[in-house]
Amino acid sequence: MRLLVIIPALNEEQSLQALLHEFKLAQPTLPCFTQAVVIDDGSVDRTTEVAAAANVRVVKLGRNLGIGGAVQTGLRLAFREGFDAALQMDGDGQHPPLEIARLLARLSQADCPDLVVGSRHIARRGYQATGARRAGQLWLILCLRLLCGLKLTDPTSGFRLYGAAALRLFERAYPDDFPEPESLAIASKCGLRVVEEPVEMRARQGGQSSINGLKSIYYMIKVTLAVALAVARFSGGKGLREHRALLGPGGLDAQ
Amino acid sequence: MPSDSLLRHYWPFAGFLALILIIVLKLLLRERLALQGTIAYMLFLGVFGLGALMPTQAAELARGMGFEVLANFVFSVALIAMALLHLQALVSIHRADRRTIQLTQDLALLEERVARSEKSKNGNPIDAP
Numbered sequence: 001m002r003l004l005v006i007i008p009a010l011n012e013e014q015s016l017q018a019l020l021h022e023f024k025l026a027q028p029t030l031p032c033f034t035q036a037v038v039i040d041d042g043s044v045d046r047t048t049e050v051a052a053a054a055n056v057r058v059v060k061l062g063r064n065l066g067i068g069g070a071v072q073t074g075l076r077l078a079f080r081e082g083f084d085a086a087l088q089m090d091g092d093g094q095h096p097p098l099e100i101a102r103l104l105a106r107l108s109q110a111d112c113p114d115l116v117v118g119s120r121h122i123a124r125r126g127y128q129a130t131g132a133r134r135a136g137q138l139w140l141i142l143c144l145r146l147l148c149g150l151k152l153t154d155p156t157s158g159f160r161l162y163g164a165a166a167l168r169l170f171e172r173a174y175p176d177d178f179p180e181p182e183s184l185a186i187a188s189k190c191g192l193r194v195v196e197e198p199v200e201m202r203a204r205q206g207g208q209s210s211i212n213g214l215k216s217i218y219y220m221i222k223v224t225l226a227v228a229l230a231v232a233r234f235s236g237g238k239g240l241r242e243h244r245a246l247l248g249p250g251g252l253d254a255q
Numbered sequence: 256m257p258s259d260s261l262l263r264h265y266w267p268f269a270g271f272l273a274l275i276l277i278i279v280l281k282l283l284l285r286e287r288l289a290l291q292g293t294i295a296y297m298l299f300l301g302v303f304g305l306g307a308l309m310p311t312q313a314a315e316l317a318r319g320m321g322f323e324v325l326a327n328f329v330f331s332v333a334l335i336a337m338a339l340l341h342l343q344a345l346v347s348i349h350r351a352d353r354r355t356i357q358l359t360q361d362l363a364l365l366e367e368r369v370a371r372s373e374k375s376k377n378g379n380p381i382d383a384p
Contacts, residue, residue: 077367
């Protein structure tokens, strides 16, 4: 199996060096060939230089596309180059590279999940979201449960592993901004198997969160509407048909 | 109110619309605007300009459509037309944005491939299997 680790980064020069060093240390312990790519989402600091100095692949976007556009760039790269799976982890150091093995092990279990989401709220180890952030997460958990039947604990987690089917779906159609909950709804409605795996996360190691103040209110409204629209767009079998079309001739049967 | 007095009353409005129409035409000639997306807008200006030049007929049309006051008719039609034009613009912007995102991604991936191949040629492969 070949795994591409996608690290979207926007002005993460402070945390990227340590993260990539950690990744290099974890790389030999992983059970498959693993390559990392940093997607520089239009940074104005030394993000690209820091990544290049660590001798990892760097894709520098000409303008800021947002987290969705950056992740999709990595997914497109993985799909084009024939990787079997892709892992997304934040460039701010919240996701320890040593936890990648845990997600990989879950992907190869007998129930064959298509999308493995790392959750910090199952084992409750390490950094936990609190206050308004957790309240927002609980609202999204409720939405995804009611609208998609998904039983998740960490719908905003950006630490996730895409199997072959998820890779095929999302390299073509990945949501733009604040994509995590919406992509879960799309995956669920397209018939992909979404599971969670307990992981330990940390507080961000540098930089600033893009969601704070008034933007968090916009985030909640936007994400709730996006989830509802994704459900409407992909329900009634249409999602499955679209997914089959995205998968190409043979569709899901070709898996 | 007689028709010629109405005409005197409304001609500045028609003149203002004509001015915008001229600006749009100039932008079209300088290729700052595409004709495809502008036709609906010019039609909107033309119809309203005509309404201002023929207020009696416009008032009759308004009454025929159930509007007692001509101003209400003008506002309603203008709002609907503006909403439709705005919708058309939103769709165009969205399409252009999607295309820009795709092109930005393609370009970045292509640049990475070129940089990688150059690095490889210089005997410094990145993360080779």
